Amino acid sequence: MTTSRHPMPARDAAQRVKTFEEVALGYTRAVAVEEAQRCLGCKNAPCMKGCPVGVRIPSFIAKLKQNDLSGAADILFEDNNLPAVCGRVCPQESQCEGLCVRNKLDGAVAIGALERFVADNSSKSVGACAETCGKVIKVAVVGSGPASLSCAADLARYGAQVTVFEALHTAGGVLAYGIPEFRLPKEIVRREISNIQAMGVKFALNAVIGKTIFVDELLEDFDAVFIGSGAGVPSFMGIEGENLNGVYSANEYLTRVNLMGAYKESSVTPLLRGKNAVVVGAGNVAMDSARTARRLGADVRLVYRRSRAEMPARAEEIEHAEEEGVKFDLLVNPVAILGDDLGRVRGVRLVRMELGDPDPDGRRRPLPIEGSEFEIDADEVIVALGTTLNPLIKNSMPQLETGRKGTLCVDNDGRTSVSRVYAGGDATSGAATVILAMGAGKRAAKAIIDDAKAR
Secondary structure (H helix, E strand, O other): OOOOOOOOOOOOOOHHHHOOOOOOOOOHHHHHHHHOOOOOOOOOOOOHHHOOOOOOHHHHHHHHHHHOOOHHHHHHHOOOOHHHHHHHOOOHHHHHHHOOOHHOOOOOHHHHHHHHHHHOOOOOOOOOOOOOOOOOOEEEEOOOOOHHHHHHHHHOOOOEEEEEEEOOOOOOOOOHHOOOOOOOOOHHHHHHHHHHOOOOEEEEEEOOOOOOHHHHHHHHOEEEEEEEEOEEEOOOOOOEEOEEEEEEEEHHHHHHHHHOOOOOOOOOOOOOOOOOOEEEOOHHHHHHHHHHHHHHEEEEEEEEEHHHHOOOOOOHHHHHHHHHOEEEEEOOEEEEEEEEEOOEEEEEEEEEEEEEEEOOOOOOEEEEEOOOOEEEEEOOOEEEOOOOOOHHHHHHHHOHHHHEOEEEEEOOOOOOOOEEEEEEOOOHHOOOOOHHHHHHHHHHHHHHHHHHHHH
C-alpha cells in the first residue's frame, strides 16, 4: 500500500474548458479504501477541531477502512446534512485536513474526497433524531442556502414542522446560483434537497420575505423564524465606467449561467459573450467567474491588487484556473473601465501596485505606484469583490439589531435581538464558506429546540 496521498482525478484541461461537466471525477472504491488506510485514527482527532459541523471524521473513515460503506454513511450523515456538497466545495485544506497529523509526514488524508465518495456512493441519507423538544413546533426558515438547509434538516430531526421560504424559483441558494456546474453539479444539490424534503421539510418558492411576506407575519403562524437569507448584494469598485454594457457583477454573471442556463444555445436569457474578459478579484467567486468565461469562449485575464500569496481562493481552484488558460495579472488594480461610442466596454485602465505595511487584518496594504497606469483591451468585465447583506429583511423589521456592515447581530447560538427570531450564515457573518454557514445553521436549530423546551 502506498503511503502518499492519492490525488483527485480530473478531466483533461484542454477538454474541460469546452464543457460544463464536473472537473473532479472522484475516487473509485478501491482508491477510497486505500486512502482511508492512511488515517491514523488519532484518539484526540485534531481533524475534528477544524470541522464546523463536527463530523466524526476518524469514525467514518474507520468504517471505510473496513470497506463498510453503509456504516461510514451512517456516521457521516448523523453530523453533516449536505456531505456530497461539502466534499466538493469545502476548504478542507484550511479546516479538517489542515489539522491532520499526516501533514508532517506525506500529506493530509484526503478527508474531503472520502466524504464525497461516501456521500456519492451510498443510498443512505439524513434521518430522524431520537431527541425531540417534547412538543411539535412550527419553524419558518428564510432562504434555502447551506445555513438554512442545515438548520431545516436538524429541526426536522428534532421533530419540528419546517417550511423553507425561498425568493427564487429554485431551492439551493448559493449552491444553486453561485457555484458553477463544473464544480458542483446541480443534480447533487437537487439530490441533497430531496433528502431533506424526505424528512418532511416543505419548500415555498417565489416567496420574498420582507416584501411579499413579512417576518412579523411569519411569527403569527410559526413558533420561530430562522433567517438564512445570505449576503447577495454585490460590491463594486466605484470607478468610472462600471455602468457600461458588458460590465457584470459576479453575482449576476454566475446566476444567469448557473440558474438560468445562459451558457446553453437555447437559453431565453443569453449572456453577451465577450472575447476578451477581465475578472476583478481573486477569491473562489472570481475563479468561478473566470473559469465560466473560459467555457463561454473568452480569453480571460484575472486582475488582483495583491500578490499570489494573498489570493484568498482555494489552491485547487487557482491551479484549475491556470490549467484552463486563465491569465493572472497580479499587483494591478482597475482605476477606470473604458467604453466606446455605443456605451460598450472596450478596455480597462489599470495601475500597478506595491505592498506596504500590514493593514488591521494582517495583510500587507496594496499601494498604487505613481505614474504606472496602463490600458488593456476588454469587451467584458466581471467584478468579483464580495457581497453584502440584502437590507430587505432588516428594513422591513427595524427592531432587528445589525452590525457595522449591516449584518444581523446574533449571539453564539444564532439568537437575534427579536424574540423567537434566529439567524445564521452569511446574513450574520458576511460572505463566508458553505461549511461555516452550515455550522451556524446547526447551532441555531439546537437553540430553537432548547428555547422551545424552556417555554
